[in-house]
Amino acid sequence: QSNDTLAKIKASGSISLGVRDSSALSYTLGNGKYVGFHTEMGERIVADLSKAAGKEIKIQYTPVTSQNRIPLVQNGTVDLECGSTTNNATRAKDVSFAVTTYVEEVRILTKASSGINGISDLKGKTVATTTGTTSVQTLRRNKRAEGLDFKEVMGKDHADSFLLLESGRADAFVMDGSILAANASKSRNAADYKMVGEVLSVEPIACMLRKDDPAFKKAVDDSIKRQIADGSLAKLYDKWFLQPIPPTNTKIGLPMSEATKQAWANPNDKPMEDYAAK
Amino acid sequence: MGNWDWQVYLQDPGGKDPTYLQWMLSAWGWTISVALSALLVALVVGSLVGILRTLPNSPGWVRFGNAWVELFRNIPLLVQIFLWYHVVPAIFTPARDVPPFILVVLALGFFTSARIAEQLRAGIQALPRGQRYAGMAVGFTTWQYYRYVILPMAYRMILPPLTSESMNIFKNSSVAFAVSIAELTQFAMQAGEETARPIEMYLGVTVLYIISAMVINRIMAFIEKRARVPGFVAAGGTGGH
Amino acid sequence: MAEQMIQIKDVSKWYGPVQVLNNCNVNINKGDVVVVCGPSGSGKSTLIKTVNALEPIQKGSIVVNGIGVTDPKTDLPKLRSKVGMVFQHFELFPHLSVTENLTIAQIKVLGRSADEAKTRGLKMLDRVGLMAHKDKFPGQLSGGQQQRVAIARALSMDPIVMLFDEPTSALDPEMVGEVLDVMVGLAKEGMTMMVVTHEMGFARKVANRVIFIDVGGRILEDCSKEDFFGNPDARQPRTKDFLNKILQH
Amino acid sequence: MAEQMIQIKDVSKWYGPVQVLNNCNVNINKGDVVVVCGPSGSGKSTLIKTVNALEPIQKGSIVVNGIGVTDPKTDLPKLRSKVGMVFQHFELFPHLSVTENLTIAQIKVLGRSADEAKTRGLKMLDRVGLMAHKDKFPGQLSGGQQQRVAIARALSMDPIVMLFDEPTSALDPEMVGEVLDVMVGLAKEGMTMMVVTHEMGFARKVANRVIFIDVGGRILEDCSKEDFFGNPDARQPRTKDFLNKILQH
Amino acid sequence: MNLDFGFYNWSVITDFVLKGFYFSVFLTVVATLGGIFFGTLLALMRLSGKKWLDTPAAIYVNGMRSIPLVMVILWFFLIVPFLIGRPIGAEMSAIITFIAFEAAYFSEIMRAGIQSIPRGQVFAGMAVGMSYRQNMTLVILPQAFRNMLPVLLTQTIILFQDTSLVYAIGAYDMLKGFETAGKNFGRPIESYLLAAVVYFVLCYALSWLVKRLHKKIAIIR
Numbered sequence A: 001q002s003n004d005t006l007a008k009i010k011a012s013g014s015i016s017l018g019v020r021d022s023s024a025l026s027y028t029l030g031n032g033k034y035v036g037f038h039t040e041m042g043e044r045i046v047a048d049l050s051k052a053a054g055k056e057i058k059i060q061y062t063p064v065t066s067q068n069r070i071p072l073v074q075n076g077t078v079d080l081e082c083g084s085t086t087n088n089a090t091r092a093k094d095v096s097f098a099v100t101t102y103v104e105e106v107r108i109l110t111k112a113s114s115g116i117n118g119i120s121d122l123k124g125k126t127v128a129t130t131t132g133t134t135s136v137q138t139l140r141r142n143k144r145a146e147g148l149d150f151k152e153v154m155g156k157d158h159a160d161s162f163l164l165l166e167s168g169r170a171d172a173f174v175m176d177g178s179i180l181a182a183n184a185s186k187s188r189n190a191a192d193y194k195m196v197g198e199v200l201s202v203e204p205i206a207c208m209l210r211k212d213d214p215a216f217k218k219a220v221d222d223s224i225k226r227q228i229a230d231g232s233l234a235k236l237y238d239k240w241f242l243q244p245i246p247p248t249n250t251k252i253g254l255p256m257s258e259a260t261k262q263a264w265a266n267p268n269d270k271p272m273e274d275y276a277a278k
Numbered sequence B: 001m002g003n004w005d006w007q008v009y010l011q012d013p014g015g016k017d018p019t020y021l022q023w024m025l026s027a028w029g030w031t032i033s034v035a036l037s038a039l040l041v042a043l044v045v046g047s048l049v050g051i052l053r054t055l056p057n058s059p060g061w062v063r064f065g066n067a068w069v070e071l072f073r074n075i076p077l078l079v080q081i082f083l084w085y086h087v088v089p090a091i092f093t094p095a096r097d098v099p100p101f102i103l104v105v106l107a108l109g110f111f112t113s114a115r116i117a118e119q120l121r122a123g124i125q126a127l128p129r130g131q132r133y134a135g136m137a138v139g140f141t142t143w144q145y146y147r148y149v150i151l152p153m154a155y156r157m158i159l160p161p162l163t164s165e166s167m168n169i170f171k172n173s174s175v176a177f178a179v180s181i182a183e184l185t186q187f188a189m190q191a192g193e194e195t196a197r198p199i200e201m202y203l204g205v206t207v208l209y210i211i212s213a214m215v216i217n218r219i220m221a222f223i224e225k226r227a228r229v230p231g232f233v234a235a236g237g238t239g240g241h
Numbered sequence C, D: 001m002a003e004q005m006i007q008i009k010d011v012s013k014w015y016g017p018v019q020v021l022n023n024c025n026v027n028i029n030k031g032d033v034v035v036v037c038g039p040s041g042s043g044k045s046t047l048i049k050t051v052n053a054l055e056p057i058q059k060g061s062i063v064v065n066g067i068g069v070t071d072p073k074t075d076l077p078k079l080r081s082k083v084g085m086v087f088q089h090f091e092l093f094p095h096l097s098v099t100e101n102l103t104i105a106q107i108k109v110l111g112r113s114a115d116e117a118k119t120r121g122l123k124m125l126d127r128v129g130l131m132a133h134k135d136k137f138p139g140q141l142s143g144g145q146q147q148r149v150a151i152a153r154a155l156s157m158d159p160i161v162m163l164f165d166e167p168t169s170a171l172d173p174e175m176v177g178e179v180l181d182v183m184v185g186l187a188k189e190g191m192t193m194m195v196v197t198h199e200m201g202f203a204r205k206v207a208n209r210v211i212f213i214d215v216g217g218r219i220l221e222d223c224s225k226e227d228f229f230g231n232p233d234a235r236q237p238r239t240k241d242f243l244n245k246i247l248q249h
Numbered sequence E: 001m002n003l004d005f006g007f008y009n010w011s012v013i014t015d016f017v018l019k020g021f022y023f024s025v026f027l028t029v030v031a032t033l034g035g036i037f038f039g040t041l042l043a044l045m046r047l048s049g050k051k052w053l054d055t056p057a058a059i060y061v062n063g064m065r066s067i068p069l070v071m072v073i074l075w076f077f078l079i080v081p082f083l084i085g086r087p088i089g090a091e092m093s094a095i096i097t098f099i100a101f102e103a104a105y106f107s108e109i110m111r112a113g114i115q116s117i118p119r120g121q122v123f124a125g126m127a128v129g130m131s132y133r134q135n136m137t138l139v140i141l142p143q144a145f146r147n148m149l150p151v152l153l154t155q156t157i158i159l160f161q162d163t164s165l166v167y168a169i170g171a172y173d174m175l176k177g178f179e180t181a182g183k184n185f186g187r188p189i190e191s192y193l194l195a196a197v198v199y200f201v202l203c204y205a206l207s208w209l210v211k212r213l214h215k216k217i218a219i220i221r
């Protein structure tokens, strides 16, 4: 297929926006309604694209999973994915990323009563992560490097992994901080859970688009930079992370991290590997 | 789709397996362990339940057997696995400490046992009624005519569906990835994601599944050949996944 | 006075709402050869199967050799082991060789040693003229041969009475003779036999009594062979009709 | 000179390595009633099925009413529609009512109108005495009734010759008569018939020729009925043996 | 552990579950009809006695039958867009996958159904002068369908259960509906339990109907 996404969406008058069913940055309310920090940001990007194209571009929401999002972007099913995808070097070989809009910190979530306070306390414990995410890889590497011996269980998705923690099958849930916060906040007893210890790794999250389409990437990046510059993205952050959100009207309660602030100050599309090297 | 990159199999995934290839082979091992253990459970439980359903003058047992079959075959396997993995331990806490492997084997085994029970019942009832009468007429007790007359023929007759059931159990074990068993499908999804080379990973896994299916098929064909009764011809059955 | 072997008294049986045996009474003495005939579905098979309790009855009583078949305390397997039975479709055990077919019940039911069972079984096999086939499987034999093996199987248990349910009606016409020959031999030796069959030639040759059952399971005739064939005027119209049909061609 | 209806010439047939027909020659004239008999597995069914090419042959030729059955150019469905065939197991179409069984081929093969087909079919049904059952399904009829419907089905196609493959051997003894009666009627009206059967009574009554096939598919006898039954000394030993077996009881 | 189903009010059901339920049912119906149609064609190919028809059909059927459905779903999702040259959604992909996959299973059922028709019926059709096509459509296939109807419907029930696997590509089926509802309200246990009950009731009711039908057919025959 052609690599000129701008021409394609202009011609068809619609864009396929990749969204997630249940991540902290993008999730569904049912009935084909998709919301979240990244989803709304994506909608604003499309609004900017519409303006540039001079005609209304309709959004087709296409829910993706962590297993299929890359092939879908590659094969043209999805034009722009604004879910919660880590920008890393391996992926950058197949797709390209917009500037980083959120920097995820991989953290440890545990029960407040567990006595786990940091990575070293995980020795001999059972740790939950989610199939098809890069956190598993991070964790695996850490494990080998530091000789830390813990058992690993993998949920098929984040809610599943959280359930492992909730039901006591796992002692900790290692994952992106936003996901941890969202899952804990939605649980029955949000106060039972706490995020502890050091940041295990830092992952830049960005919208994903097809490779080798510089014009489209520029249009997307420009829109994001505008949103950062005029403060609207910060308002969006406040709305989705610090205020009550649907469907249950609970707060995630996750203030903006230093890393995210830095990324906004200097918009860039550096992959995760560049962060680790720092 | 073009350019293959089979080198990915030699990359280091960073875990205990030095390469993706070795990881895939170990995943194959999990698939085989889950499938064979579940097959054992399914055969034992399925036979028992199947026999119960055909016992003469035992309406209680027949009803129990029927209930078993209906319960385990009318809920999707995936949902049953979730029930065993999430719901049962939530209601019955000690089940939390049972390793997922056992839970999956039980889930897959019981699910398949319902189907084997159904086949065995059909096999037994497809035998001419006269065979049962003949067994009774020479003075066999119920247990004896099952043991010496009915079951040997019934098992032979259901070997074809048992073959497809055994192949199914390998395929169905793929659902175990949903509860953290590091088997082939989980490998395909995880490794496809990590390497961004899903096609290569899927192909490798698919080939292993086909090999597994063929090996099981050959083993069952061998058993069928060994068990063949000279001069006896019977019609086979079909259906199901 | 002749020794009584089978007494069927006031027997009725229903399948659900359908009555298939209606107040049947039959007495069979030691050495009797009784032929049972009647139209299809009249209950012949059912009647003969009630004798060794393969089919339960709802009313009446049956006594075989002094033992109450319908008595709940009776050890049915033991009783059945003394009553030989031959079926329309042979019902050999297809997964066992001819020899195993002959010996398994002797060993497992009568508790005979394998050797003893084999000697006895092969003697019976020889008697039906099939010694050469002792290692074959049922599926490798013709229908007539299978039926003769089935008779040998029943005989190896040393039965005191033999029941036959249409033993020749599933056979090709050329094989009927070989089976009937064996049965005629048995009858001549004094075996007590109850035989459901349409082979009127056999009845003429060896039966000493003929019973006719009509649809609905009622016994319409129970008389000597001579009377049955020789005295058509004394017969019921249904019987005459039936005999006309099956003897016409 | 009589008109030739079926000429079977030097016909041989193999199933894989096994020969089931061995150089068979039969000529059947218009109006002939030919009975074919022989032991089980001798190839009687196979022979009769080759006549309308239901079974292909590897050697020889068959001509029916002047049309070469084995000729690759022959329109076989058309030829078959003129040859009526009645099977051992009736082979009515179980999913169609009796009337539909009688009309479907008339409509779809002969192209008759539904009305025309129905008139013709019901006339034949009446002839076999089953008018009362026209709306039933085959499964609701007795075996004898089903076979009579099967004959009516064949007759509704206005066949020039009728083939019968053991039409009574799957029937209960009391039903054999009703089917044979229909066949005797047909024969008396001059229908050309080739009949595989063991019913020697039928052969005696209406056949004008009897053919005996031995195992391996060789025609051992082909002679007039009078010769076949009246002159045993002129028969082959195999034939005598067979006749002895099936006439014994 | 205290279970609380209180959050399952009508709006949750309409918002989350019903949409998935409709898709599951739609997928089942379409895949059954399509699967039977293509399955019958495959069965006829396999029974044609012609190698060039039989062999490809056999490879297709046996290939499909030796791969787990999840893998087939993932495969089609990956390659169908390449084959037809344009992107398709998860739902469309699931529909194509299920038709293609079920065709393999239905073809085996239809093949057994056709083979279960006594040879005498084939001969009887030929003997009254029917062509191959007439014999198939008027005599053999109607009986094969009738005989196999219970098995075909049982396969349909299995198919309905298997639709739960489309979550692997993110299509929104009934299980997904329950899961999403459970996640959003932090009540996954209750959701799974309820999903199991709903599946059981639906499938049990269907299989009860199949059994009734089976008895009816047995009487007609």
Ligand SMILES: Nc1ncnc2c1ncn2[C@@H]1O[C@H](COP(=O)(O)OP(=O)(O)OP(=O)(O)O)[C@@H](O)[C@H]1O
Pocket (backbone or CB within 6 Å): C015, C020, C038, C039, C040, C041, C042, C043, C044, C045, C046, C047
């Ligand atoms: N298991 C059963 N359930 C219901 N009805 C039955 C059963 N077995 C037999 N019957 C019915 O009981 C009646 C008598 O059957 P039975 O087999 O004794 O007849 P038969 O005289 O032996 O007939 P045939 O000559 O066909 O063998 C028939 O009407 C039959 O349909």
Ligand SMILES: Nc1ncnc2c1ncn2[C@@H]1O[C@H](COP(=O)(O)OP(=O)(O)OP(=O)(O)O)[C@@H](O)[C@H]1O
Pocket (backbone or CB within 6 Å): D015, D020, D038, D039, D040, D041, D042, D043, D044, D045, D046, D047
């Ligand atoms: N489809 C087949 N494949 C292989 N062998 C066959 C086939 N059909 C028939 N035969 C063999 O061909 C021989 C002749 O069969 P055929 O059915 O013509 O015999 P028959 O004389 O009609 O016997 P019966 O009296 O049992 O009907 C038998 O040995 C049979 O086993």
Ligand SMILES: [Mg+2]
Pocket (backbone or CB within 6 Å): C044, C045, C046, C165, C166
């Ligand atoms: Mg009977």
Ligand SMILES: [Mg+2]
Pocket (backbone or CB within 6 Å): D044, D045, D046, D165, D166
């Ligand atoms: Mg024949």
